[in-house]
Amino acid sequence: MSSPDPMVIVGGGQCGARAAHALRENGWDGAITLLGDEGLLPYERPPLSKSVLLGQKTAAQCAIYDEAFYREQRIELRVDVPVAAIDRAQRKVALASGEAISYHRLLIATGAEPRPFDVPGSALPGVHALRAVPDAHAISGELRQGRRIAVIGAGFIGLEIAAAAVVRGCEVTVLEAAPRALMRAVPEAVAACLIDRHRQMGVDVRFSVQVDCFTGEARVTGVKLADGSVVPCDAVVVGVGVTPRIALAQAAGLDIDNGIAVDGILRTSDPHIYAAGDVCSFPHPQTGHRIRLECWKNAEDQARAVARNMLGHDEVYSAVPWFWSDQYDMTIQIAGIPPLGTTTVVRETGAASQIFFALDADGALVGASGVGRAGEIARDVRIAQSLVAQRACIEPALLADREMKLRSLLVAEAQ
Numbered sequence: 113m114s115s116p117d118p119m120v121i122v123g124g125g126q127c128g129a130r131a132a133h134a135l136r137e138n139g140w141d142g143a144i145t146l147l148g149d150e151g152l153l154p155y156e157r158p159p160l161s162k163s164v165l166l167g168q169k170t171a172a173q174c175a176i177y178d179e180a181f182y183r184e185q186r187i188e189l190r191v192d193v194p195v196a197a198i199d200r201a202q203r204k205v206a207l208a209s210g211e212a213i214s215y216h217r218l219l220i221a222t223g224a225e226p227r228p229f230d231v232p233g234s235a236l237p238g239v240h241a242l243r244a245v246p247d248a249h250a251i252s253g254e255l256r257q258g259r260r261i262a263v264i265g266a267g268f269i270g271l272e273i274a275a276a277a278v279v280r281g282c283e284v285t286v287l288e289a290a291p292r293a294l295m296r297a298v299p300e301a302v303a304a305c306l307i308d309r310h311r312q313m314g315v316d317v318r319f320s321v322q323v324d325c326f327t328g329e330a331r332v333t334g335v336k337l338a339d340g341s342v343v344p345c346d347a348v349v350v351g352v353g354v355t356p357r358i359a360l361a362q363a364a365g366l367d368i369d370n371g372i373a374v375d376g377i378l379r380t381s382d383p384h385i386y387a388a389g390d391v392c393s394f395p396h397p398q399t400g401h402r403i404r405l406e407c408w409k410n411a412e413d414q415a416r417a418v419a420r421n422m423l424g425h426d427e428v429y430s431a432v433p434w435f436w437s438d439q440y441d442m443t444i445q446i447a448g449i450p451p452l453g454t455t456t457v458v459r460e461t462g463a464a465s466q467i468f469f470a471l472d473a474d475g476a477l478v479g480a481s482g483v484g485r486a487g488e489i490a491r492d493v494r495i496a497q498s499l500v501a502q503r504a505c506i507e508p509a510l511l512a513d514r515e516m517k518l519r520s521l522l523v524a525e526a527q
């Protein structure tokens with residue numbers, strides 16, 4: 113399979129790099145051009161808030177593939193060429209340098225960026241957000257013994273940063289506007305387990321607090337709250353979520369709906385242009401409506417699926433979501449979409465490990481959230497992912513019984 117024009121991918125991140133590889137694996141013999149704007153080989157972001165902040169891994173070790181790989185696969189990788197515009201009529205992308213590149217099919221995998229936190233003082237030196245390698249280096253430089261770090265937002269990234277900071281000897285305060293952590297992502301009990309652990313480690317976690325502004329002149333010295341109190345600090349890390357990078361798609365007139373709106377085969381409103389990863393929203397069979405996911409596994413799975421669809425396979429994307437986060441020696445793994453559940457069933461899988469299964473009103477398994485030691489939850493959460501895909505209806509008593517092998521339920525359901 114080939115054409116005189118290349119397959120062009122905008123966005124040299126997780127999804128872009130994997131999609132380029134998958135195009136080759138699926139038989140595309142023509143040119144592939146992967147365009148990034150970070151000046152680095154495409155890399156994995158999850159370690160940035162974990163092992164990189166803990167000094168256990170360097171940013172260079174996070175590269176998805178080494179340089180030789182792109183050469184061998186005949187993928188033209190250009191990492192310092194922001195794409196400035198898409199000319200749909202001519203089927204070309206315009207680079208910021210003025211150069212234009214024609215495309216046979218175009219994939220937009222421009223990811224997401226930290227949601228701005230617009231309070232007075234947010235531009236002060238010492239106020240950070242974490243998305244890319246330079247951010248991780250800057251934050252890592254702040255995490256010195258005895259320094260006071262304020263983390264805004266008790267989402268996954270905020271909590272991972274808090275964990276790394278406290279392990280590195282910082283005094284950490286987490287400030288969250290909502291009444292609890294991870295409000296939309298996990299059941300309250302999972303969030304409570306995590307927060308208990310943070311508090312045991314000495315993190316001061318505060319809920320239902322509103323940030324009024326950041327104080328300081330030459331650099332940040334505190335976080336002023338709406339009640340007038342000030343949390344003194346030496347640095348701030350803001351983790352209040354991300355927004356999809358849709359500017360290119362929007363300027364090109366593609367449909368937008370909480371990200372670039374794609375159909376079931378990850379194709380945009382232009383049949384020659386696809387989108388995948390954090391940037392796109394797609395109709396999800398499990399929910400019956402359009403969702404957008406911001407997680408590693410989705411970027412990986414959609415990369416493979418979209419590559420096949422760019423080659424004409426037209427397969428509907430229906431993978432059950434899976435997500436993980438690591439904090440201290442605990443892991444959280446989530447399969448499916450737990451908030452779709454109306455009933456929760458708990459399985460104790462170890463002394464400090466539990467899985468919360470979510471069943472919907474019909475009794476079908478729609479999600480599983482495990483918290484604890486990886487070895488005590490990973491297998492069951494993985495099997496739960498398959499059970500969710502089958503819409504398996506399982507007796508709550510069986511789910512709760514740790515002696516009952518989930519795999520056997522899967523086999524029974526498949527028969």
Ligand SMILES: Cc1cc2nc3c(=O)[nH]c(=O)nc-3n(C[C@H](O)[C@H](O)[C@H](O)COP(=O)(O)OP(=O)(O)OC[C@H]3O[C@@H](n4cnc5c(N)ncnc54)[C@H](O)[C@@H]3O)c2cc1C
Nearest residue numbers: 123125126127149157158195222223389390406407408411
């Ligand atoms: C610190 C951190 C920790 C994370 N931890 C976890 C975790 O534990 N578990 C989990 O499941 N997920 C985690 N994630 C989320 C996961 O990394 C993302 O879901 C994944 O990176 C999405 O891949 P993507 O390719 O869609 O986007 P990205 O990886 O963001 O890649 C998009 C790329 O496109 C580039 N780009 C944007 N616009 C242009 C343009 N105009 N021209 C050229 N290039 C452009 C961007 O600079 C970027 O390089 C984490 C993310 C971060 C930031």
